[in-house]
Amino acid sequence: MRIRSARTLPAAIAVAAAVTGSLSWAPTASAQSTEPTPSSSSTPRNAGEAETGGVVILKKDPGGDVLAGASFTLLDSAGKEAANGKTDAQGQLVFNDLTPGVYRLKEVTSGSPLHDTVDDQDVIVTPGVDMPLTIVDPFKDASVLLKAKDDKTGKLLPGSTVNIGSGEKTILTLTTGSDGTASGKLPFNSRNGDFWVKQVKAPEGYKIHKPSKTFKAQPGDPVTVTTTNAKIPLPTEKPTDKPSDQPTPDTPTDKPSDRPTPDKPGKDEDTPEPSTVGAPASDETAPTAATPAPAGSLAHTGADATPWLVGGAGLLIVAGGGALFAARCRRTDSSTDDGSVES
Numbered sequence: 001m002r003i004r005s006a007r008t009l010p011a012a013i014a015v016a017a018a019v020t021g022s023l024s025w026a027p028t029a030s031a032q033s034t035e036p037t038p039s040s041s042s043t044p045r046n047a048g049e050a051e052t053g054g055v056v057i058l059k060k061d062p063g064g065d066v067l068a069g070a071s072f073t074l075l076d077s078a079g080k081e082a083a084n085g086k087t088d089a090q091g092q093l094v095f096n097d098l099t100p101g102v103y104r105l106k107e108v109t110s111g112s113p114l115h116d117t118v119d120d121q122d123v124i125v126t127p128g129v130d131m132p133l134t135i136v137d138p139f140k141d142a143s144v145l146l147k148a149k150d151d152k153t154g155k156l157l158p159g160s161t162v163n164i165g166s167g168e169k170t171i172l173t174l175t176t177g178s179d180g181t182a183s184g185k186l187p188f189n190s191r192n193g194d195f196w197v198k199q200v201k202a203p204e205g206y207k208i209h210k211p212s213k214t215f216k217a218q219p220g221d222p223v224t225v226t227t228t229n230a231k232i233p234l235p236t237e238k239p240t241d242k243p244s245d246q247p248t249p250d251t252p253t254d255k256p257s258d259r260p261t262p263d264k265p266g267k268d269e270d271t272p273e274p275s276t277v278g279a280p281a282s283d284e285t286a287p288t289a290a291t292p293a294p295a296g297s298l299a300h301t302g303a304d305a306t307p308w309l310v311g312g313a314g315l316l317i318v319a320g321g322g323a324l325f326a327a328r329c330r331r332t333d334s335s336t337d338d339g340s341v342e343s
Contacts, residue, residue, distance in 0.1 A: 054096035054130035055105070055123055059087045061115055061137055062189055066091030069111025070137065074123070075104040087111065100127045110137045114191060114219040139219035141185035142193075148176045148203060151228040156180025160227055161201035166193060175201070188219040197225050206231055 055074070059067045067087060074083040074095050082103060083095040102124055107117040115137040123133065148160030157180050164172040164186060174182040186195070195215055202208035206229035217223050 051100075051127040052097045053100050053125040053127050054094060054098055055103075055125065056130050056132045057087065057093040057095075058132070058134045059091040059093070059137065060134065061112075062139060063191065067110065067112055067115060067137060069109075070135075071108040071111065073106045073108055074098075075106065077102055079104075094130065096130065098125045100125050105133075107135070107137075112137070114139055116140045139188035139191070141187050142217045142219065143222045144172065144174070144184050144186045145222070145224045146174045146176060146182040146184075147224065147226045148180055149226060149228050150206075151230045157203035157206065157229065159201070159203040160199060160229070162197050162199050162225070162227060164195055164197050164225070166195050171195075173200075176203075186217070186223065188217075191218065193217050193219075197227070199227050199229075202229050 057072060059070045061067055068089045068091055070087045070091075070093075072085060072087075072093060073081055076082045082098065085093050085095070087093045102122055104120055105123045106120045110117050116139070118135060118137060123131065125131065144164065146160075146162060148157040149155065150157060156176070158176050158178050160180075161173065161175040163170045164174070172184050172186055174184050176182045186193075193216065195217065196212045197215070198212040199209045209227050209229055213225070215223065215225070
């Protein structure tokens, strides 16, 4: 089969099936036509020549803008190139004079630094029809590099988890690994994007960074996002109950006490130290009167005169007994003088 030439159409082609993209987008183009466009080939055919068909491509992005310069190749069922070409300023490309059958359409380049290509797809060529086909190239993903750092030392920290999103929607979640970094792909729905970053889990031993950050990016841009965290302060040490080796000074009170203590006399009382001057030897008994009663002690009850009293009582008993004996003797003598008989 010879390679057919590609030509462009001056009129807009009806949109058949739009192909969209996502984070791992690889959309597949499809063709729809309720009323197939008759082949515009005006080349006269012989009665025995088979009728040919064609494919009309319209190239757009997710925002609806047409894309010029997108390059395509059409392969036949045997894998041989049947046609190739690029979209014009209106985003159009036509492959005509194709033998009816199934072909493989391959997008070589998107023609734009902001857009990615779509996956290969099958296209059916029908005799006498130019099949319209709309292909939507997705925006390229931005490459995101996440770094988590100590706010004082700048050390990279593992275990930091952040959400990245736009508006009310979270688009990407990343967690730093052992090297303190993480990477991912951030999809786009427009030529420019406003995004936010919010940390949802702090590295171990660090405070979570609550405020969210915002940044702008374009499709295909490399983006670096950095979070910084402060360490959680260590708890203060509690005082122990162990006694200290150093004496604790007495803390004076506001009101002095009038009550005497064993070591301190009362405010109106002065207890003299016992005097050792003139004290009798251990084998002598000091007179009772010579020993002054110490202040604050009990008064004397006469216990020191007991030996004298006992001695006096004994003398009185002896004297009384002698007087009684003498009286009896006198009485006996009197009796003898008055009536006694001697033999």
